[in-house]
Amino acid sequence: MKEPLVPVIPMSHTAHIRSHRKPRRSASTLAMRAGVAGGVLSTLAVAGASGSANAAEPVTQTLELPTLTADLAAQAAQSADATQQAAANYQLQAERDTAAANAAKQAKADLADAKQKAAEAKKKAEEAARKAAAARASRSTARTTLSTSSDSGSTSTSTSTATGSVASVISFVKAQIGKSYVLGASGPSAYDCSGLVQSAFKQIGVSLPRVSQDQSTAGTQVSLSNLQPGDVLYWGSAGSAYHVAVYVGDGMFVGAQNPSTGIVEKPLSYDPPTGAVRVL
Numbered sequence: 001m002k003e004p005l006v007p008v009i010p011m012s013h014t015a016h017i018r019s020h021r022k023p024r025r026s027a028s029t030l031a032m033r034a035g036v037a038g039g040v041l042s043t044l045a046v047a048g049a050s051g052s053a054n055a056a057e058p059v060t061q062t063l064e065l066p067t068l069t070a071d072l073a074a075q076a077a078q079s080a081d082a083t084q085q086a087a088a089n090y091q092l093q094a095e096r097d098t099a100a101a102n103a104a105k106q107a108k109a110d111l112a113d114a115k116q117k118a119a120e121a122k123k124k125a126e127e128a129a130r131k132a133a134a135a136r137a138s139r140s141t142a143r144t145t146l147s148t149s150s151d152s153g154s155t156s157t158s159t160s161t162a163t164g165s166v167a168s169v170i171s172f173v174k175a176q177i178g179k180s181y182v183l184g185a186s187g188p189s190a191y192d193c194s195g196l197v198q199s200a201f202k203q204i205g206v207s208l209p210r211v212s213q214d215q216s217t218a219g220t221q222v223s224l225s226n227l228q229p230g231d232v233l234y235w236g237s238a239g240s241a242y243h244v245a246v247y248v249g250d251g252m253f254v255g256a257q258n259p260s261t262g263i264v265e266k267p268l269s270y271d272p273p274t275g276a277v278r279v280l
Helices: 027-056 070-152 164-175 193-202
Strands: 220-222 232-235 243-249 252-258 262-267 275-278
Touching: 164 193, 164 243, 164 252, 193 243, 193 252
Parallel strands: none
Antiparallel strands: 220 275, 232 243, 232 275, 243 252, 252 262
């Protein structure tokens, strides 16, 4: 029996035939693998060398740290406390020294001020004593002069020679004798001392201040040994007089003395004045 014929198919010379060769690797892949391998080998070499060196020469280093015991801690704390206390003591002492210095300075200033005030007070007291002595001496001299003049009748001017405005003033004050003394009154039924003097000069057209202090400086100051009728007498000092009256001649004056006596005529020796001013 004949075998069947199998048809033969012609093959092209370009037909693909599986190759038994290994696939070709790219140059970059090969380079990467070579680098990795080289790095591993280098690491192993270094590790081996290091291991060999360490094995040949072993080195041991020990660090000893101080141990802070409870006693040392307590001592440190005590030292800190002592330092802080010393600082506080120094500060307190400094404050005390400053306060003491300030107190001494203030005390010195107070002492100087007290000495100055004491000196001023002493000076004022001496001045007051001097003025008082001078006033007493003047008063004594005036009393002697007025008494002598009254006894001898040698007063420079008498009412008999007073004329014109002076005579009108004297006539007015004498007409008020016996009326009452009332503080602040200016007539016609009652007067105080300065009210009487002001009213006496007002009726002749002369305007005088209302109070004694001002009336004692309203004219020209004259000596008590050279009085003339119509002069205004004052008691106290010029500018601060406490009483006034009118000299009427022959060593006599008329004034509103006080609530007990009222308006009276008295000799100068009855109550010697301190000074006098001449208005007319």
